[in-house]
Amino acid sequence: MSAQATERRPPAGPGPGRMMGAPVEKPHDFGGTLRKLLHLLSPERAMLIVVLVLGTASVALTVTGPKILGHATDVIFSGIIGAQLPAGVTKEQAVAGLRAGGDATFADMVASMDVVPGQGIDFTELAYVLAWVLAVYLVAAALGIAQFRLTTVVVQRAASRLRERIEAKLARLPLSYFDGQPRGELLSRATNDTDNIAQTLQQTLSQLITSVLTVVAVLVMMFWISPVLALIALVTVPVSIVVTAAIGKRSQPQFIKQWASTGKLNGHIEEMYGGHTLVKVFGRQQESAETFTEHNDALFDSSFRAMFISGTIQPAMMFISNLNYVLVAVVGGLKVASGSISLGDVQAFIQYSRQFSQPLTQVAGMASLVQSGVASAERVFELLEATEQSPEPAEPARPERVRGRVAFENVSFRYTEDRPLIENLSLTVEPGQTVAIVGPTGAGKTTLVNLIMRFYEVTGGRITLDGVDIAEMSREELRANIGMVLQDTWLFGGTIAENIGYGAEGATRERIEAAAAAAHVDRVAHTLPDGYDTVIDEEGATVSAGEKQLITIARAFLSEPAILILDEATSSVDTRTEVLIQRAMSSLREGRTSFVIAHRLSTIRDASLILVMENGRIVEQGTHESLLAAGGAYARLYSAQFTEAATEVE
Template identity: 70%
Template sequence: MSATQSSETTEKPAASGNGERAVPTRGPGPSGGPGLGRGPASFMAGQSTEKALDFKGSGRRFLTLLAPQRLFVIGALLTAAVSVGLSVVGPKVLGNATDLIFSGIVSHDLPAGVTKEEVIAGLRARGDNTIADMFAAMNIVPGQGIDFTAVGRVLMIVLGLYVLASIFSLIQGRLTASIVQRSVFDLREQVEAKFARLPLSYFDRQPRGEVLSRVTNDIDNLAQSLQQTLGQLIASLLTIVGVLTMMFVISPLLALLALVSVPISVFVAAKVGKRAQPQFIKQWRTTGQLNGHIEEMYTGHSLVKVFGRREEAQKTFEEHNETLYNASFRAQFISGLIQPAMMFIGNVNYVLIAVVGALRVSSGSLSLGDVQAFIQYSRQFSQPITQVASMANLLQSGVASAERVFALLDADEQEPDPADPVRQPKVTGKVEFDHVSFRYSPDTPLIEDLSLSVEPGQTVAIVGPTGAGKTTLVNLLMRFYEIDSGRIVLDGVDIADMTREDLRAKTGMVLQDAWLFGGTIAENIAYGAPDATPEKICEAARATHVDRFVRTLPDGYETIIDDEGDNVSAGEKQLITVARAFLAEPAILILDEATSSVDTRTEVLIQRAMNSLRQGRTSFVIAHRLSTIRDADLILVMESGRIVEQGTHTALLDAGGAYARLYAAQFAEAVVEVD
């Protein structure tokens, strides 16, 4: 079964919902999405217009992505807490080694045989009260040197603490990686499932490159932002809490002094981050626009060259590229100001702590080891603040990308299938349109009060000028779009009471623009019947005259076709899609200019094959070349969404109406071409 987009554009709406407005096509070259039939692709090949106005709301939703991984999150928090706790205790224990070394040096220079109290009393007697106060706070033994055994024991304890902290940090890193990758895995599945629920009109409104950018670039950026910030953010916040606690234990005065830098840091980070946020939003929006333009120019590069629009396409690319460069530069530059500002504030705070700490040591209020530990803590305290601030650019970039993905997930969905659908194991193919009305845009009527009855096995040809509603008619039958009023009935059952999958499983479709995917010719033919045997595939290929050119290929049916099908001709691509419909054996067959890309001889052969295929099946044939539908059981002539004539080829010619005028115009054109 093949389903590709029609080339007609006049039946498409000029506006769209979801808060997105139609804009002119971005640049030269063809545009349009992969959608089936008609939609607003010709009007909406332009830019994405969403804006990130609810940054906090998007940020909270950004974090809800982690909710399904709550057990891993708890594990990451616990391991991070243990790792940070062990790391925080390290400087305090290491300060004991400093005290042992300093006390040993001082004790070695003091005369042996006297007590600590006698030394202090002698210093006070000489008026050296500052040194006496410092010695009073130290554990000195006059005449004894450094106790290296005790120092070694302390260093081994510190080494053990840091080794254990590293082990728990590794475990936390592994858990964080699992959290991020599982969350992004779930997000990609949500996006894929969302695609199945989106109406065709959504893809008609969005340039294909823009949609691809959200699914690839934005999700990848979201994953990268989570990976780089989640683990570090947890560790940094826990480090701030742990270090602050130890700082108050050592010296409340110095701790309060260190806290002075916090509100200053928060103020600076908030101001800079607020200026960087719009630039990140613009960066990722422009990335989607640039990808959309590149995708359009690449898929239509032949037409761009043929019509001499390469320079204009290049100019459009340069404009988008320049905009992206400026937005990216500003975003990175502005957010990059945070870290040096935080480092400056931290260094000033470090100097203040060092000066006040030295005064406290000289007064005997603190030991040298405690001051050393506090200075280490002050660096540990300012470092996570700086890290959290420097993560602002990653977080803003990630949330900007997340918001674009959320906009996709929040897009209006097609009406759900009925809760208790009607199942039809087998259908005969009786189709009725009962007072059907439909319009793409609320202000522009297209099909109004259309009624039609098609008996099983009949071949119905639909003709009319471009934009008359021919392809729209079959798109409504396939439920690619929902009708505004009336109903469409298949074998007495309203198709709205059936699931879309069940309805479409009974239908084969071959459209004007052949669609092939990257794979072998055999796989492309078997797309609508994946369980088909090689014999069945060859049988369908022979019936549609695919076999004759496949046999000339070196690898036969195993020949690989690229994504665009550029290694086979347009006519051969069309033949493969016809073979695909043959193999699916549908109850209803839809042919939308299915033979427009083949030569006259092949068209005759396909028409003969179609005659056998249509036996016992209801067929809808949309054709511009009226010579191909002479044998149709019923010919419908449409104009402006209405059926203005219906009958057989002969009867319509005899009537001398719209069909006769169309036929005469084609005949006259053919005569002119011959002349």
Template identity: 65%
Template sequence: MAGPGGRMMAGGGPGQRSIDFKGSSKRLIARFRPERATICALLACVVLSVGLSVIGPKILGRATDLVFAGIVGRDMPEGATKEQVLESMRERGDGEVADMLRGTDFTPGEGIDFTAVGDVLLFALGVFLVAGLLMAVATRLVNRAVNHTMFRMREDVQTKLSRLPLSYFDKRQRGEVLSRATNDIDNIGQTLQQSMGQLINSLLTIIGVLAMMFYVSWILALVALVTVPLSFVVATRVGKRSQPHFVQQWRSTGTLNAHIEEMYTGHTLVKVFGRQEESAKRFAEENEALYEAGFKAQFNSGVMQPLMFFVSNLNYVLVAVVGGLRVASGSLSIGDVQAFIQYSRQFSMPLTQVASMANLVQSGVASAERVFELLDAEEQEADASPAERPDEPRGRVALERVSFRYDPEKPLIEDLSLAVEPGHTVAIVGPTGAGKTTLVNLLMRFYEVSGGRITLDGVDIARMSRDELRSGIGMVLQDTWLFGGTIAENIAYGAAREVTREEIEEAARAAHADRFIRTLPDGYDTVIDDDGSGVSAGEKQLITIARAFLSDPVILVLDEATSSVDTRTEVLIQKAMAQLAHGRTSFVIAHRLSTIRDADTILVMENGSIVEQGAHTELLAADGAYARLYKAQFAQAVAEVD
């Protein structure tokens, strides 16, 4: 639905599930437990700083009284006492003035005692200076505590991401997950750094100033407190109104980041298929949703500060009027009223500061809940303890009545049994969605079987640690993955130990990657980014195959590993793979059936079941599903030649 000016409203609207502000705030505060010593030192500094700050106005009030007493006393007859002067004023009919001067400690005939005033001002200056130094130390301690806490939170998120099952990432956009691990944590850190010390200082200031206000005049203190309920109502009403918008703001930020990440990663495809306009339109919609949520969040929370200023000024007027009446009656000195007006400002200022930080705090807590949702996500099942391992890794794999389903209501693999002897090559073929890659994911324990079991050399892989299991499996996927670094570093990534340059080059030669690597400007030291810019898709595939060679696995998994290379290179790689697979159990997923003719066993899968298995010639002779697939590809090849 279009809003004013044709702007699109935020998707889903801010009325979606509101944040658990109280619960998330408690969890965020609880993460500071390891910083107890720093927090205690911080509180000590803030308490001392606030204590010195709140007695400052009382000291300055004393200086004001000294100046006023000097001005009054110098015009009085010298030698008379204060009581005599006041009595004389009442006799002349100046009773009201006498009542006002009753609270002033003046000496008739004496002017301003500049020495005493100077001592008081120097003392006040020292008090404020020490208070400022203590607050500077407190700020440093806040930064220390926050940075250490954010460091641990990033570690927790990184550890959590490594423990999450593959299904978690399958159901979420990468950009949205990355936004939680980066933008949201950064926002929490900035919020805490900007608000934590100030909030503590403001709360303690409110307590300290309130105590001094009652000490100076309990009547004026009660007058000042009249506006507190009004401040509370303003803060709570505005806070409840703006919080859902902050939740939507960070949700929209994650969605927008996910779209940008996808469009940047696949920018070539976007251009190839002419989807720039559609992508730009989608970006505009997501950006508009973020604009709407951010504007509403900032606008609603921004109303709080002017409202609190209004309440503060109302408080100032009430205190000034009642204080003036108290001075006129002689119940308070001018210095005490001056100090009290300062206290009323000091009392209102922290309330205003807390209110002005409300949008910052709400934004930070909204981000904290998103991070906590990630940290609370269901993890993959823990490794068995104690973990089992084969006595001697040989590579015998057995699937015993294995069942699996992504959706509990939709079976994918049912009652699948298979035995693969060490050193054998098993090719898995079948139409898209038949369960070929799923079978490999189960073997790698990226997913857990729903029923039955898979054994490696007689040991149930569910009883093995994932690290132990995967360390013995080399995997080359259709989708290549490289990281920012040199080509040599990318190849060496496959080894669990330190490897020499000679070993890296030997693996590259085995994968037939050595020739093209040496044609690059810096050879093996050529730096590539995570997209593999500067090398073709086929060359990236050769690098990943070299990585698999270097890992020296017991089991080799090739998922369409040669799909991105030319026919001549594919033949060379097949020979290299045959050499690599010698003595190792190999699982090869292939669509081009010509590449798996020499496999010991070919499995034909349909709808999660093995419908045929046997050697290439046997399956052709059987004239079943495999023969139909083979003939279809052969006919397609002839058609392409024609």
């Protein structure tokens, strides 16, 4: 099939662009979208288990660090206290002496300590403890790095699969979906939103696992050291949850608006960049700038609100954390003074209280990232869940031999239920016939050939190819036998030879140059410094509009289709080139069924059959001479195009 089949223009009349209109606002399902987002990671279950094991080990080692450091503090504090006590006595004797001297509080503290009267700091034991701490933290760091690396692999694989799903989905969507969506909006969903999802998963997944494990492990250690202090620390948890939920509820709608505004802004920029020449020609720079400013201001407003509201989570959590720190420090100090807990344990507990509140703060801080990612995921899943074109038949039918006989049998079609476009159209085109389709704008000419290509499905009747209903054929099989050249050309970044070769996979250079010569592209190539190897960009900026059309025609020549569809295929070439192309196409059409949509009636005089369409109906059919003699709609079109135009010039 010719690559031109991928080209299209909005169908005439009440097409799908008017049908789809502005998107309908729907309730946003945060929980459902989040579950779908996490489901993307399900193929990586084994690696996620490894990530969880590494995270658990890393957190366990990290959490034991403060406890070991607390022992080091006890060694230092015991040495300082021991040096102040008289040597040569036991700890019990020293405690009894302190009580006898009226210093009962100090005596209680000494009694709870592992102290040797008259002995200072044991630096050997201190070095041993510090070495253990260093080893624990080094191993924890190594495990953390391994966990982050595996998390990166998991996330990037998930993002790659998501992009593959989007690519496959776009191939299964009907033409009506693309006609109803701005191209920039689709690009934004496929690129910006997908990247944002990957970034969200990357930044939150590993940190979320570590934070949850840290909270659990730290909580265990805190209850082990002092249940009373642990309960004091837990008082702030419900407050943190309420604050985070309240702020998150206000910020989530702003993130949804932010990414919707991003899509609109991208769509506007893409449209204005693609048509910047026309914008300047018609002096619409100011209007374009005003529209840009409107979209940009909306994006600024929603982004500012989303970031500001979600950004208040972390300061609020820090304030709650500081209150928790003060409570723990005060109560812990009193318990040290009473001898019910050691100074090292209080120090360790304060570190644990920080470690306990820090992951809660991190999780709260991740709320803005998660909300932004879920908002993007919702837009991507809307694309992935869009209604697809009808499925292919389980056992596709195919003609024994494709000769090009096309029959319309009582075909009806409408873009919307209440506005019929084509009603009960019957037509038979024999192999080798050239059928020209003419009529005013909106008559249904392009829609007719789109139905042949199955870009749209008929709503009544059927279309057959050599006796086989095309609805029972696979689209690939059907389109492989059809070449299509449209008025709106499509080129991709590459050489002229590569663009022509797109029409037939694996075509040799000789076939490509032969097709180029038939379409008179050779004279274009010879004027360029690198000939057929001249590189053109996707906009075809290095060649003229007429030359682009010649390249697409050459592409159709190369595909050698059984059926040829030409939709104003020579509209951008000069008169001399048009004559040459018409001669070449006469040779190309020989033995092939051809459908030619034309507005310049001079180009279709030699057509086997001319169909005149009005409002989706064939009102006249015949040859050029017979239709002129009939004096009907075709004659009026012909007269309007030549006679009246000449009168106006005079």
